[in-house]
Amino acid sequence: MTAAAAARQILTRLHEVMASRTHAQGKLDAVVEIVGEALDSEVCSIYLLREGMLELYATKGLNKEAVHVTRMAIGEGLTGTIVENSEMLNLAEAKAHPDFEYRPETGEDKFHSFAGVPIIYRTRAVGALNVQHVDPRRYEDVEIEALQTTAMVLSELIANAELIDEEEVGATESQTGPANIEGLTLVAGIASGTAVYHQPRVTIDQVVADDIEVERQRVYRAFDKMRDQIDGLSQQAEFGKGGEHEEVLQTYKMFAYDEGWSRRINEAIDSGLTAEAAIERVQQHTRMRMREIDDPLLADRMHDLEDLANRLLRIVSGQLGTAATQGLRRDTILIAKNLGPAELLEYDRRRLKGVVLEEGSLTAHVVIVARAMGIPVLGRARGLRGIVREGDPILLDADTATVTIRPTQSVLDAFETRFAKSKERQAAYAELRDVEPFTRCGTRIQVMMNAGLRDDMANLPLVGADGVGLFRTEFQFLVSATLPQRERQTRLYRDVLEAAQGKPVIFRTVDIGGDKAVPYLASDESENDENPAMGWRALRLALERGGLLKAQARALLEASAGKPLRVMFPMVSEPWEFDAAKAVFDEQLAFLRKQKKQLPDEIHYGAMLEVPALAEVLDLIIPKVSFLSIGTNDLTQFLFAADRANPKLAARYDWLSPAILRFLRRVVQSTTGHTIDLGVCGEMGGRKLEALALMGLGIHRLSITPVSVGPIKELVRQIDLKQIEDAMTGWLNAPPPSIREAMTVWAQERDIDIE
Template sequence: MTAAAAARQILTRLHDIMASRMHAQGKLDAVVEIIGEALDSEVCSIYLLREGMLELFATRGLNKAAVHVTRMALGEGLTGTLVANNETLNLAEARAHPDFQYRPETGEDKFHSFAGVPIVYRERAVGALNVQHVDPRKYEDVEIEALQTTAMVLSELIGNAELIDEEEVGATEAQTGPVTVEGLSLVSGIAAGHAVYHQPRVTIDQVVAEDIEMERQRVYRAFDKMRDQIDGLSQQAEFGKGGEHEEVLETYKMFAYDEGWSRRINEAIDSGLTAEAAIERVQQRTRMRMREIDDPLLQDRMHDLEDLANRLLRIVSGQLGTAASQGLRRDAILIAKNLGPAELLEYDKRRLKGVILEEGSLTAHVVIVARAMGVPVLGRVRGLRGIVREGDEILLDSDAGTATIRPTPQVAEAFDARFAKTKERQAAYAELRDVEPFTRCGTRIQVLMNAGLRDDMANLPLVGADGVGLFRTEFQFLVSATLPQRERQLRLYRDVLDAAGDKEVTFRTVDIGGDKAVPYLASGEAENDENPAMGWRALRLALEREGLLKAQARALLEAGAGKRLRVMFPMVSEPWEFDAAKQVFDDQLAYLRKQKKLLPDEIQYGAMLEVPALAEVLDLVIPKVSFLSIGTNDLTQFLFAADRANPKLAARYDWVSPAILRFLRRIVQATVGHNIGLGVCGEMGGRKLEALALLGLGIRRLSITPVAVGPIKELVRQVDLKEIEQAMTGFLASPPASLRDALENWAKERGIDTQ
């Protein structure tokens, strides 16, 4: 039996029950019997949320005496867990689950398998629909989908019969005083404005279809309208042509025209659901898949699909109002669970000051677009609907990863002062744009910027960087639906070099794989990596897929025609890897010579030192390279065995610690007397105190985020290298209890601003 047929069989019988004059309890009792029979299930039970506890309301197969007696808290037992997490459970052996709890009054000790789905009402799980069997077995997809469809019908029944407390669902104004929430900085910056919810809740009034063909036609018309909207949005971007955000929109458009998605919605309609319920049904399945996917990039693509589903649901229901369509009447901080790139583009840039998301990640498409728009974004802030009311004043500090809702006058005043000070400092940094960064003792320090998008190159003249010390070529791969062809790569690299003019650009060859996976290059090895950051990624993957590196090598060589080309290979751990990568370029160079193509005037090859093993063979590597660039982000996490994304390990991920600084000093000392360039291209170099330590170790080249160029230039002009070198020698010879505190005090005594 198909999922549609199974659900249709259940819905046909449920329709009569819902239309009957039977009291609510009788309807629930009838529902569990129908589901149990349809799925040949020995147990079917319904739990509902009452007074903050989940209560057994109806059952087939468990002891009837347990009805309205068995209660559990959210997060307690399997049922409490699936409701608290709003997730589906499918277990062959229930007792093996860490959250399993045995309730003797139910008589469930003889049952092994368990499947449960949440009953969702107004976007919140308010109950659970469970089935159990004596024999251990995993439930088929057809059974799970039938349960989920039934749970949607139950939510309508439950709401109409007032079986749950409205306060359990809609207590969105529980907090009225000031509160500060924390999240993940996705796009840096600070902003102030009033809370605007991106998406009013879409209410589905009818779940069961009266006329299936009519519902199908409603969906077809909605798809046509949605696709027209997406096509129109791609022509409305206000921040220039040719940027990677256009590739983001192309990928987004690909989802809008995906036949598989529309087919799944049609199948849900075939099961007997209305158009609205069918879209929501498929959307629930998408959310389930998102929870099962560990790959952050694929999760982000699923977010794009959910964004489209929300748009389609609003169209088909006629509930079209969003904050964007209604217009922003004052400075706004946008609040959303998640946001798609197309939806962000609908907002007035003059009024949209910031975005706060309940979800979101650094690789999300919307983040790339927000960065291009210059809008700060704070993500992974949980429970916003229970904290923020429409119109609340919000002070967003994405730099610090916080947002203050309904601030006190004193907090608002302090924020305004900081905002004004930030503007003043930015103006002061702007004045340093054309000033060369010489130290007090007269040494010229190279301050370059990192980039990864075509649009980033506009920052080069604005901040006065010496060039681009790290151009991350993988961004083009991450935002593309398919492998970027050589011609597209060539256009990007040529545009970047043209924008740089006489200033240098160092291109890092593609660093994908691991935690930067792309679906079109999926491999069994990468998918099974338990430690993606240390897995099959970067140069390892590129050397395995020689065609990938060949295409990039040729694109870079052709783009650099008549210019100096700098190429850097990521994650080199042994000398032979550098040799193999350079050989790919040499082969392409020979091919282009035969074709009588114009070639670069000079080519410099370098390696990123981010794998500690490479430091042990520097004597073998140095003769081969023109330059080395220390990638402090990966190097530090490898050295400390501390994942930088894990908040529990944040204290161990310290750049101003004797271990990492001594390690870096060894690298500097190993290059003394050799004619190679040495620099740092990680986040460490963009922080004032850390940059001060690097100068004391002998680092004279820093490649950092554009926003950090001004502050680091200011720092350089305050430093005497002999003084800081002597201080660092002392600190590392006999480390103080806190080297960070000692260095801060040393700088303060000399009037050096490290904040």
């Protein structure tokens, strides 16, 4: 029997029960009999949340005397675990599970197998539907599907019968005092505003379908409308018109047309559910799968699918409108379980000040878009819905990964003082926009900025950077459902060069693969990477996929016609890799010359020093390159064997340790006497103390985030290079217990602002 047929058999009988005049308890007693018989299960039980405890409400197979007697706390026993985690359990041997607890009054000691699913009401688990069997066996997928469908019907039944304590369901939502939640910094920054929920909950009034074909047609129409909405967003969003957001939406289109997703919804309708219930049923299954996924990139794609499911559910139910479509009336901190990039683009950027997510990850597409928009984002803020109410005042400090809800006046005053000081500093930095960064001893330091989206280029004149020291071309690839066409790449690069208005732009060739995987370049090798950051990625991938680098080379050369072109290859480990990449450009250059196309005025080639191995062969590669850029983010994690995204290793990921500073000094010394431009790209150069150390090592070109340009230009004007170079030599020859502390004291003694 298929899952749909099994569920339909149960739903047909449940429909009769729900339509009957039987009292609520009688209906629940009938439900456990129907489910137990349909699944040939010796036990079927329903537990409901009452007065903060899970109470056995109905059972077939356990002692009837235990009904309304057996109670357990959320998180207690297998049933409590199901409700606490809102997840399914399927066990061949229940007693082997660490959360198993035996309740003697139920008489369940003779049963071995156990399966249970949560009963969800208004996004929260308020009970559990369990089955048990004497023989040790795992329940089949078809049986679990039938249980989950039944649980949806039960949520309607128990809500209509007022068997759920509304006060209990919303008890934690009644908090009025201040609260703090910690999370994960996804996009740094601070902001304040009023809490607005991105998505009002769609209420499903009817679960069981009266006419399956009518429900199927409703879903088909909703799919069509959803696809039209996604198409329309590319014209409506005020975000890099004709730019990367369109490619983000291409990913959504890929999911919107996914046959597997629509098939699962159709199967749920076949089981007897309404269109709304079918979408919710599939969505619940997706959420459960997400909890089992360890791969953050795959989990992010599942979040994209849930984002679309929410949109589809709103359309089919007629309960349209998110906070974006209703319009933001005041400065807003957006609250969401998760958020897709397409939905973020719908918001008024003048009112949207920050985003707090219950989930979210550093690799999510929405993070790329939010960073480009300059919106701070905090992720992994667990328990938001139980604490935050619509309209609550919120202080978001993504720098320290905290959010304060309903702050006290003293906390609010302190935050506003900090915010005001930040604004004053920004104003002071703005005054340095047209000031060239010379040190006190007269040395010119190049302060450039990093970019990756077309809209980032608007920051170039605003912050007064010397140019773009790192343009990450992979963003265009990451937010696209398919390999970006050469024409589209050419248009982006041409726009970037025009926006630079003659200032230098260093284009880094595509760095995808590994932890920046894209589905259209998937391979068995990349999927099995145990250490993706050190796997099949960047130049390694580009050289193997020759057409990829060939198309990008052609696009860069054509976009730079009549202008200088600066190209940098990522993750070069050995000189032959640089030679192979440059040969691709030489081949395309020869082709364009033969076609009588206008060529770049000049071409400068460089390499990223991210892999420590390259430092051992600098004498071989220096004659080949015009410039070398040290990528401190990847380099440091490779040197320390410490994943930079792992919070547990944050304390060991110190840019001011003797190991990294001595390594960098050796690189500087290897380039001394050569006509090569040496610089640093990465977060290290954007922090004042670390930037001070880099200049002390002899590095005079920094490429950093736009927001860091002003502070670093201010720092440059306060220092004497000879003094910091001498101090750095002393610290590295005889390292103190903490170079960071020693540098802090040194800077403070000379009134150098390092905050």
